Amino acid sequence: MILFKNIFVDFDILIDMILSSQNIQNLLLEWFSDNGRHWIPWKLKKDGSIPQPGESLSPYEIWIAEVMLQQTQLMVVIPYWEKWMKAFPTLTSLKDADLENVLMLWQGLGYYSRANRIYQSSKILIEFIGKNTDQDPHSWPNKIDQWMSLPGIGRSTAGSIVSSAFDLPTPILDGNVKRIFSRLLATDRKSIRYEKKLWELSSLLISTTSPRNFNQALMDLGANICTPNKPSCSSCPLQKFCVAYADYDPNNFPQKEMTKIKPIQEIGIGLVFNENGELLIDQRLESASMGGMWEFPGGKKTPSESIENTIERELKEELGIAIKVGEKLLSFEHSYTHKKLSFTVHICEWISGEPKPLASQKFLWVSPDQLFEFPFPAANKKIISELHKHLCIENKKL
Numbered sequence: 071m072i073l074f075k076n077i078f079v080d081f082d083i084l085i086d087m088i089l090s091s092q093n094i095q096n097l098l099l100e101w102f103s104d105n106g107r108h109w110i111p112w113k114l115k116k117d118g119s120i121p122q123p124g125e126s127l128s129p130y131e132i133w134i135a136e137v138m139l140q141q142t143q144l145m146v147v148i149p150y151w152e153k154w155m156k157a158f159p160t161l162t163s164l165k166d167a168d169l170e171n172v173l174m175l176w177q178g179l180g181y182y183s184r185a186n187r188i189y190q191s192s193k194i195l196i197e198f199i200g201k202n203t204d205q206d207p208h209s210w211p212n213k214i215d216q217w218m219s220l221p222g223i224g225r226s227t228a229g230s231i232v233s234s235a236f237d238l239p240t241p242i243l244d245g246n247v248k249r250i251f252s253r254l255l256a257t258d259r260k261s262i263r264y265e266k267k268l269w270e271l272s273s274l275l276i277s278t279t280s281p282r283n284f285n286q287a288l289m290d291l292g293a294n295i296c297t298p299n300k301p302s303c304s305s306c307p308l309q310k311f312c313v314a315y316a317d318y319d320p321n322n323f324p325q326k327e328m329t330k331i332k333p334i335q336e337i338g339i340g341l342v343f344n345e346n347g348e349l350l351i352d353q354r355l356e357s358a359s360m361g362g363m364w365e366f367p368g369g370k371k372t373p374s375e376s377i378e379n380t381i382e383r384e385l386k387e388e389l390g391i392a393i394k395v396g397e398k399l400l401s402f403e404h405s406y407t408h409k410k411l412s413f414t415v416h417i418c419e420w421i422s423g424e425p426k427p428l429a430s431q432k433f434l435w436v437s438p439d440q441l442f443e444f445p446f447p448a449a450n451k452k453i454i455s456e457l458h459k460h461l462c463i464e465n466k467k468l
């Protein structure tokens with residue numbers, strides 16, 4: 071049965087029609103029971119069993135997973151989450167950890183500000199929960215507003231944490247759910263009203279008897295059936311409610327963002343060795359993006375200078391030292407969310423001046439073998455790997 075074929079309707083009428091069908095929740099929950107991803111570790115009890123309706127799960131484990139999932143796919147997140155839970159099994163252990171150890175565990179997941187915000191939030195949460203009760207789910211916040219007051223937690227992440235941990239009916243609107251609703255309503259209008267209507271649909275639709283499973287069912291449907299490209303509409307439990315399926319091509323909803331060309335900035339990096347064969351690294355300011363991570367010194371090239379001049383100038387400004395720029399080790403591009411950086415890396419020799427952390431929080435001279443002991447952003451990892459290859463070749467020559 072197709073409900074909406076060839077009729078013009080607006081948001082409100084469509085939402086009413088969807089909601090007036092009593093069985094949409096049941097259809098989704100039945101589909102979830104047979105097809106859902108019932109193996110996600112933070113959605114299970116400690117003994118590996120599925121929680122009963124109304125039973126709480128660990129808010130700590132769910133919070134960490136939800137933040138990891140903000141920019142990263144589930145299958146990538148799982149091994150990171152497992153490692154994290156071994157290293158920091160409780161909120162107290164996280165709050166007492168060094169930020170550097172937290173960043174080490176985050177290496178490879180990207181968007182390091184998430185790790186910084188989790189760390190900051192652990193201090194706020196422990197104040198709220200109390201030191202000896204952090205393993206009791208009932209001492210944790212269970213309201214959307216409380217979670218949204220933490221750094222980096224938006225409404226959808228808060229809704230997902232509360233519904234997953236406490237089985238409470240808090241709606242979500244992540245990318246998967248937005249796509250499903252846009253297709254159900256066949257709308258790609260981009261406006262605050264549109265966003266508000268999707269939130270309204272999520273709030274009105276959520277099951278009050280099984281909210282945890284309902285939200286998970288939406289996420290699983292978006293991940294496995296209502297996929298961004300070529301959705302499997304023939305296997306979809308919501309097919310008969312879906313206007314995009316009935317009247318249009320679901321692939322066209324929601325409208326794809328135009329790919330913006332990212333500006334490219336050239337960056338010169340110096341691998342500065344001293345007479346003992348040690349290498350200079352410095353630690354980014356806590357307040358900077360990727361705060362607390364280590365990096366090789368360098369910076370942005372101005373239009374009028376050569377890359378060698380950039381490296382000399384940046385090392386003077388950043389660490390107060392004079393260097394001799396030597397051979398080029400490598401150049402490569404690295405993409406971030408809104409920009410692309412083009413790195414050129416040179417081996418350099420320290421000439422004079424005691425390093426001072428003028429634009430960083432700390433500096434260290436380390437042996438190249440020790441570099442693996444520090445958290446570095448992904449772009450610097452490429453440099454480390456190339457440097458080790460280079461040093462191997464140099465050693466063989468000797």
Ligand code: SF4
Nearest residue numbers: 296303306309312320
């Ligand atoms: S019918 Fe197709 S487009 Fe519509 S919700 Fe289901 S999978 Fe998505």
